[in-house]
Amino acid sequence: MTSSSARPTRRTVLIGAVGAAAGLAGCGAPAGDAASSTPSAPTPESTPSATTGSPAPTRTPSPMPSPTPSATPEPAPTGRPDPEVDATVADDLDVPWGLAFFANGDALVSERDTARLLRVTPKGRVTRLGEVRGVQPATGIGEGGLLGVALAPGDEDTVFAYLTSGSDNRVVRLSIARGKVGRPRAVLTGIPTSVHHHGGRLLFAPDGSLFVSTGDAEDSALAQQRGSLAGKILRIRPDGRAASGNPYGNRTWTYGHRNVEGLAFDADGRLWATEFGDKRADELNRVVKGRNYGWPRVEGRSGDDRYTDPAATWSPTSSCSPAGLAITRSTAFVGALQGRCLFSVALDGTRASKPRRHFADDHGRIRNVVAAPDGSLWMTTSNTDGRRTPGKDDDKILRVTL
Template sequence: MADDLEVPWGIVFLPSGDALVGERGTARLLRVTPKGRTTTLGTVRGVVAPSGLGEGGLLGLALAPGDPDTLFAYVTSSSDNRVVRLSVAGGRVGRPRAVLTGIPTSTHHHGGRLLFAPDGTLFVSTGDAERSALAQDTSSLAGKVLRIRTDGRAAPSNPFGNRTWSYGHRNIEGLAFDAAGRLWATEFGEKKSDELNVIRRGGNYGWPVVEGRSDDDRYRSPAATWSPTSSCSPSGLAITRSTAFVGALQGQCLFAVALDGTSAGKPKAYFARDHGRIRNVVHAPDGSLWVTTSNTDGRTSPGPHDDKILRVRL
């Protein structure tokens, strides 16, 4: 679909079928048509690019429900990670306005995925900012799935009376709903196991006490795991046709995981090492998958015309 990009991270589709794509380090916002024509709308101001092997920058994107001119973005600033809103009306990138600030930041483990629920609330995934103990602190914004209103306040009926929806997470970069409205997430493990989880209200997913499956009923076990973590490193997530499609960075493939309710089958790899590191997977309006590579992020040698957006028919 497109090439010569620099770490394309977030993708959202406009009613026209065109996509808005954010580049992590440059903070550029691109518009890509279904025929692959790419134009630059502008740069999201205030984004601090990662240095070295850092993972911050312009991360997740989400369009406001019913308002394709308003974009929400998860960004790294000079002092924190934050959720901002900005106008993209007329093909121009407006000034970001802070919605939620103070999400802990570090070199790694930013989280960064945004996903609107049918009720208009916004789910936000955050990393532990390399301070693992924060993941078990329900009052901290780090190592969580947050649920907020569009003005940044805690959404009604959250389990702890604040923004926290679930906790005990190390680093979530993928969020998606299945056809039944269940929320799923991909999570980076440390060394033992990467995870695909069903996210439950108030659930404790164990980090840093537990990594992978556990017999301790205080912690929710994943539906699927990858061991060791070098075999996957799951980032983006799309769910369609009762299948979770997972972008694997170190695994350098697209994993397909059959779902049956809250149960998951054995992951199956597609395109293994054909395109390098796979960052994001998005279900497009035409039923295809748009898949982004992440070969210009400093962790591998880029191929010709990396990074790319690929279109995969199912």
């Protein structure tokens, strides 16, 4: 692909390993992505696009379980990867939210608030491809804007993007041929929106279907309605229609989610997701077709067989706020916003170990973590959030080796 309008970047090599910190220290809640301390608000103007499937039966809510004790960092078992930040790939960025790799190792990066798509090389060359039209960026404490991105299988000139418009959240398709951003074409519209809880992650499956994570748009009741697009993990065809084999005959794959911002497959093809809790527990979930993950009736583990318990939890939610998710070497790596760190969670089949904390407070809020083709991780920070001071609190892409 031809690069255009390259800008110089500052590249800083960070020397030495950064040790894991002890304890799960909570931190203050900065604007955006914090666990809400107020009741969910009604969904604003948009309504879901037409889907089918009967709503979930009404049940008496189960008693809210006691919080799962905070996970205590543990020594690394033999063979577990211990991450080290070895370089700053790019800096002077503004809320880099989505990240997808090209076959040659370059990355496509979305900036949430500017609505720009960037191409970033492993050596730190940043090329601005252009701005995606129709994006309503976050303002103040809002979390909307240009969110997740995914490259079309077998076609690196075509991008799928999740964005916030003036009336809804939506999935669009656009071209980046010849290094320029084309006009977006709507694939799926009518995903409910609000100030918070947009979801926004996109992930193509090996069969060509596209998984889409959505938030409850601060209307928690929608998460239990299987015909709503809110509070779900959706599975669609590239044209936006429901994928064949979905459990309810519509786009819903799983439901009962509050706000999912991380999706990743493990080496055996199992799908995993990170989910923001409210006050009791953040979650790492194994995503299984047709399952109900409990929100708002359950937060964290319940032991109620009507709902699927998470594989791992963080409690209280101020210790984590899990965003991006990467899985490599049988380990889930989770970016923590309020936790201001990277967590690693060893996976053994469908089971998960206690989370371990890395880089505590070293780089601020961690937004995304993605496995790179060379075996490293690329990790993005999220420290600007509308209060950007150039040269002081700009966001970065960090390279993490294991």
